[in-house]
Amino acid sequence: MDSKLKRRDFLHRVGMVGSGIALSGIPKFSLGSWHDGKPAVLGGQKAYTGSVISWPIYDNREGQALQSVLNSSQWGRLTGSVTAQFEREYAELLGVGHALGVSSGTSALTAIMGALDVGPGDEVIIPVYTFIATYNVVVLNHALPIFVDTDLESSQIDATKVDAAITGNTRAMMPVHLGGTPVDLDKFAEISQRTGIPIVEDACQAHMAEFRGKKVGNHGLAGAFSFQSSKNLNCGEGGAVVTNDANFFRACTSFHHQVQEGIDKSYRDRVGTRSTNLRITEFQSSLLLAQMTRLEDQVRRRQENALYLDSMLKDIPGIVPAKLYEGTTRSAYHIYMFRYLKEHFDGLSRDQFIKALAAEGLACSPGYGPMNKSEYVQALATNKHYLKIYGKRRMKQWLERNECPQNDILTGEQAAWFMQNMLLGTRRDMEQIAEAVKRIQQYASEIKKAI
Numbered sequence: 152m153d154s155k156l157k158r159r160d161f162l163h164r165v166g167m168v169g170s171g172i173a174l175s176g177i178p179k180f181s182l183g184s185w186h187d188g189k190p191a192v193l194g195g196q197k198a199y200t201g202s203v204i205s206w207p208i209y210d211n212r213e214g215q216a217l218q219s220v221l222n223s224s225q226w227g228r229l230t231g232s233v234t235a236q237f238e239r240e241y242a243e244l245l246g247v248g249h250a251l252g253v254s255s256g257t258s259a260l261t262a263i264m265g266a267l268d269v270g271p272g273d274e275v276i277i278p279v280y281t282f283i284a285t286y287n288v289v290v291l292n293h294a295l296p297i298f299v300d301t302d303l304e305s306s307q308i309d310a311t312k313v314d315a316a317i318t319g320n321t322r323a324m325m326p327v328h329l330g331g332t333p334v335d336l337d338k339f340a341e342i343s344q345r346t347g348i349p350i351v352e353d354a355c356q357a358h359m360a361e362f363r364g365k366k367v368g369n370h371g372l373a374g375a376f377s378f379q380s381s382k383n384l385n386c387g388e389g390g391a392v393v394t395n396d397a398n399f400f401r402a403c404t405s406f407h408h409q410v411q412e413g414i415d416k417s418y419r420d421r422v423g424t425r426s427t428n429l430r431i432t433e434f435q436s437s438l439l440l441a442q443m444t445r446l447e448d449q450v451r452r453r454q455e456n457a458l459y460l461d462s463m464l465k466d467i468p469g470i471v472p473a474k475l476y477e478g479t480t481r482s483a484y485h486i487y488m489f490r491y492l493k494e495h496f497d498g499l500s501r502d503q504f505i506k507a508l509a510a511e512g513l514a515c516s517p518g519y520g521p522m523n524k525s526e527y528v529q530a531l532a533t534n535k536h537y538l539k540i541y542g543k544r545r546m547k548q549w550l551e552r553n554e555c556p557q558n559d560i561l562t563g564e565q566a567a568w569f570m571q572n573m574l575l576g577t578r579r580d581m582e583q584i585a586e587a588v589k590r591i592q593q594y595a596s597e598i599k600k601a602i
Contacts, residue, residue, distance in 0.1 A: 190590045192510035192598055198587035199512035201580035206572040207385055212444060216437035223433075228252070231433040237440050241391060244359075244443065245366040247374075249400035251392040252431035252439075253407055256355035256377025259390035260288040260325075262429055263351050263373050266402035269294050271540045273322035277353075278308035279523050279555040280562070281327040285353055286522060290531060293540055294322065298523050300555040304474040306330065306488045306518075306566065309557070310338035317342075323349050328357035328367050330568070331383065331483025335476045336362045336370045343371065351375070358384045359450045361481035368393040373403070378439060383453075383485050383571055384446055386438035389431050453484040453574040456581050460487065460574075463585035469495025470588060487569040488518070490561070497595040501564055504591060507598050511587040514573070518566035523553045 189195030225231035234252050242250035253259050269275060271293040277285050279298040289296040297316050302309040308326050324343065326334040343350050350371025354360070358376060360367045368374025373396070378389035392403045410426035464470045473488040491501050499507075501517060508515045522528055531537055532546040541549070569584070591598060 188590070190507055190511065190587075190594050190598060192507045192591075193594060193601060195590075197510070197512045198590055199580070199583045201512075201576050201583060203512075203514070204572040204575040207380065207442070208445065208449075208575075209441075212441040213438055216441040217434060220433045220437045226433050228430055228433060228436070231436075233433045233440070234431055234436040237436040238391075240440065240443065242393065244446075245368055245393055247366070247369050247393040248395040249393065249397065251400065251403055251407065252436055253390045253392060253429045254431055254435075255388050255429075256375055256379060256382075256390040257284040257288060258407070258429040259355070259375035259377070259392045260284065260351070260353060261291065261427075262392050262403045262407045263375060264288050264292050264294075264323075265406040265425055265427070266373075266399060267323060267349070267351075268425075269322050272320060274318060274320045275322055276313060276316050276324045278327050278329070279521070279553070279558045280306060280308070280519055281329060281353070281522070282355075282519065283522065283527070284355070285325060285327055286528065289325075293536060295320075295541070295549055297321070298553040298555055301558040301561055302335075302474075303490070303557050303561055303565075304471075305332070305335075305476065306473045306490075306561065307332065307334045307476075310335040310342075313339070313342055317346060317348065321346075321348055323351050323372075325351045325353055327353040327355075328360055328483075330473070330486030330488045331357045331360050331571070332473065332475060332488075333357070333360050333362040333367055333479050333482070335478075336367075337476075337478055340370065349373075355379075355390070356382065356485040357483045358382065358485075359446065359481065360483040361479070362476075363478045364480050369395065372396060373399060378435070381570070383449065383483055384439065384442055386435040386442065389435040389439065449575060450481070450483065453571060454481060456574045456576065456578070457482065457484045457487055459578060460581045460584060463582070464489060464588065467585070467589055467592060469493070469592065483571075484574055485571045486518075487571075487574060489567050490565040491567045492565065496592050497599060499591075499595040499599045501567065503598060503602050505567065506602055507591045508587060511591075513584060513587055514570070516568040516570070517562075518568050519562060521555070521559055521562045523555055523558075 191197045228234040238250045238252055269292045273294040274297050275289045275294055276297045280301045286296050299308050299312050299316050307329055339350050352368055352371050352374035354367045354374045355377035357367045373394040376391045378386045380387050394400050406426045407429035461472045464472055469492040471490040505515045532550045
């Protein structure tokens with residue numbers, strides 16, 4: 152935005168958006184003021200004239216950090232001190248008791264599953280709309296991933312359908328803060344308190360997101376973050392486990408370091424006797440410390456631009472920005488998610504809409520596919536190891552149990568994404584995104600014939 156909002160006022164406005172109350176106080180660009188020209192796909196000028204922000208953003212801070220580690224000759228965490236410094240500063244940043252740096256976001260989830268001693272016979276509840284890593288960390292332990300359908304309005308796991316997925320074998324609930332936006336943590340907290348099933352927050356896309364003023368990763372037993380190269384905080388590859396449970400932190404630390412840290416005898420029955428090497432390097436940690444110096448400003452810019460874009464796109468019939476749940480005080484906006492309803496665009500398909508946006512200079516993605524219906528996931532039902540553990544009948548029931556009709560609608564024809572670096576542009580850039588969408592809508596019938 153042209154003028155920065157004071158933090159308290161800004162969080163109040165975000166809370167109102169999450170409650171479904173109209174955003175006020177942010178001047179809104181009038182879509183009627185844009186130049187009435189043909190879309191670029193039909194030979195017109197591009198609506199988007201801004202430059203896409205290159206990612207990652209870096210300067211001499213990163214270079215000096217890497218050079219310092221290089222010169223120290225202490226490149227691994229076992230002899231270095233940079234990772235320990237990162238863990239302290241990251242824990243302080245999130246307001247969490249403990250942070251453990253690991254080699255990837257997948258490694259963070261793997262460490263948590265290991266510390267929970269998830270194994271054959273256990274079930275872990277996960278969203279069907281997520282990156283495949285959420286599924287993989289469950290099946291690596293020969294446990295059953297139980298898919299829960301998607302809330303179309305938010306593109307998040309539908310927390311109201313979690314109770315129906317719980318059985319006596321449920322070991323954990325692993326909601327994903329997809330796109331950097333918190334799930335309905337109030338509902339998950341109520342379920343966890345009532346059932347005793349722990350919450351593992353897959354916050355890999357949600358750096359600095361907040362629910363009721365508290366950073367994600369603080370709302371369950373543990374949280375996992377990713378520092379992969381596309382993430383809002385990144386070092387190429389890397390991750391972190393965060394928790395407020397000191398004993399669980401020790402279990403995760405031990406699991407990620409070949410059980411060299413040791414665990415209390417009283418805790419061994421809970422965490423089991425498995426471990427591996429998931430350590431992060433000093434180079435990765437040094438990059439993260441440098442990247443953290445600009446993180447807050449980037450988070451604020453994304454949030455301001457996303458809310459401004461919301462205010463304009465909501466005025467375009469057929470474009471539905473993803474809902475924020477009541478209690479959301481900040482979204483990280485790793486992904487700007489919205490639904491595209493083709494009936495308001497003269498039947499123009501989503502693929503045609505995305506191609507038309509590309510011609511305007513705007514990269515747009517259709518998002519994830521229906522994971523539960525992918526060949527990779529379906530093949531689990533005939534996996535020889537799973538058949539030995541669960542039997543043919545149980546695996547057939549697992550397939551039938553994982554039907555997710557709302558997610559089929561979202562992935563089949565509605566989901567659309569802009570990535571986080573687009574939200575680092577100017578206020579005018581956001582206006583041009585809205586202009587491009589409106590222009591495509593007005594010429595939808597011609598575009599449909601042309602592409």
